[in-house]
Amino acid sequence: MKKWLPILVVALLVISGLLTSCEKKVKVDESAEVSIEFWHAMSGARIDLIQGIVDKFTAENPNIKVDVQYTGSYNDTLNKVKSAYKAGNAPDIFHSYEIGTLGLINSGIISPLDEIAKNFKREIPWDDFFTPVQSYYKYQGDHYSMPFNTSTPLIYYNKTFFEKAGLDVNNPPKTYEEIRAAALKLKAAGFENPVTWNLHSWYFEQMICLQDEPFVNDKNGRSGKLPTEVVFNGEAGQKVLDWWIGMEKDGLFLDVGPGWSNHRAAFGSGEVAIVMSSSSDVNRLTEALAEKGWEMGTGYIPRPEGAKGGVAIGGGSLWMTNNHTPEEELATLKLITFISEDEAQIAWHKGTGYFPVRKTAMDQLKTEGWFDENPNYLTAFNQLLDSPETLNTAGGLLGIFPEARELIQSAIQEMYAGKSVKDGLDEAAAKVNASMTEWNEVIQ
């Protein structure tokens, strides 16, 4: 027995040594002076809002300097990150839209958030995040980026006009048929084209989610393999567009083209009585209608009668680029975490309408009585919580999502001009598939 003891001790030492060396430990001086860069894609008054949040952070962490830059749209920001990365001076944090997720995971230029958090033993309390929010950015069990600005589409309606047309002001239309019926009544009351939303594939995607159907194969792009085929041209997609294009054909829907300003303008000037837009517009649209003395209501986006799905989140998240010193990484992690915490999220929500990503922030807003005064700010949130949690409502992932959106939007314009819904969707799907095959080959 005594003979075995030293061997046993040695063996134990070796094993425990092996175990600890498995766990990567990063030693870093937390108080070292460090400066990091943060590029975001939020324009207008939101530039100051973000700067304010970062200023609070640097006041609490005087050794960290943060250079915050507004770098144009999401797309512009990603392009700038690309060139900066190639030149070796990528920002530590950048902001991307949700649809960039699968592309970024495979980009080779980012550090997965969970991995960095684990290295510094500062695990992020994901349980405190709302499930639909964190599950969008979770891929194969790991969170790759920090959810930041989170929204869903909403129906906004002009209560004053509803009253004029004899519609129930407190009960907005919820299904395709109800929207149509309301539009007909509004038309009878003198509105030339009572409904609109901008030409954007996002609504189409969301309305497929509402039917609990996927957008792309391989478990909606979440199986771990790169998806190879889109399925948006199936029955669910056709049902959405049969209704949408049908409304346009019957003169109930005003085609305002692409972009994010025309539909707001049409709603704000009283051209239309119902508009679909991002929940982050709640602030803007409330103000626009109040200026004219009209009252605004909000509702869930419409679905076909009996559809059982829900919405997926939209918006953006914060990503960390790789190849930085441990000091920079730690500072970046601290800032990213700070932005997701209650104080920052509450300020962000009140200033924009994007909803908070954490439960504690939401609870605080509720106890404050914020939603009693601003009930329209709650609608998007309830719509999300009423959604079942499935792979379809987690949101589809696709490497070439921006291109898929372009092709879908182009197809919708062809449908406005007379092409059949089925042909338009099939052609768009074929083009997306061809592009996806190419992308899958190049990215590996």
Next chain:
Amino acid sequence: MKQSTFNNKYLPYVLLVPTFFILIVFLFYPAIETFRLSFFKIHPWTGVGKFAGFYNFIKIFTNTEYLRSFVLSAGFTLAVIAGGLFLSLLVALLLNKKIAGIRVYRTLLIWPYALSPAIAGALFNFLFNPANGVLCYFTGIRTWLTNDKTAIIVVIIAAVWKNLGYNIIFYLTALRNVPGAALESASIDGAGSVKKFFYITFAFLSPTTFFLFVMNTIYAYFASFGLIDVLTEGGPAGSTRILIYHLYKDFFVHSKIGYAAAESLVLFSLVVGVTILQFRTAGKKVHYQ
């Protein structure tokens, strides 16, 4: 007057260094790099490339949308040149008259050129956007920008308007250089004002017309991007997606770097080709004084 000369052999080269530095960094290097990239399949993020031969060229030339964009660009360019030169010559002739307040008119008519294409686009959007465009209200037609037949017309009008000031300045200068003696002797020979314009003035304007022809070709092919981006984003259904916009989408939105490189090479050869053609044909008819 005595002209001073430099006998140093190397001085000219030294003086050329700054120019060449700029040319190499901003022109030659990107051009060569574009040429190289057009033969590669490129990773959209890291930029690592795999040699692919003529793959990108085959792909873009078998894409029906790209071919359509080719034809569209040619039509667009012709319309911008024809409309632009005709209108600006007309305006320049009027501005060459001696009437009260002519300086004010001149300034006002040349003004649009000072705007950036994106601002010009925003102005036309103000007039034609389907939600609350001013001209939509007055014409009673909302679909100027959302109908695939009228959108291109609005874009052409906007592009012509935007470049009008530039063309007017050149025509006006040329008109003021038409020698009065030639016009006078034509009058004495009994030529009317129409004859005088076509036989005398127009001949003296031919170098300017030719120059503007080339410049407007380049403008239509390259510089109209901002207008289209603001007005239609290439839509509806690709009906205003000219080559430069197609290229923008492929590079900046779809991250297809190889395609974009091939497309810019095609666009470059096209514009060079058209310019050479213009020199060979129209250039011979130009009458220099």
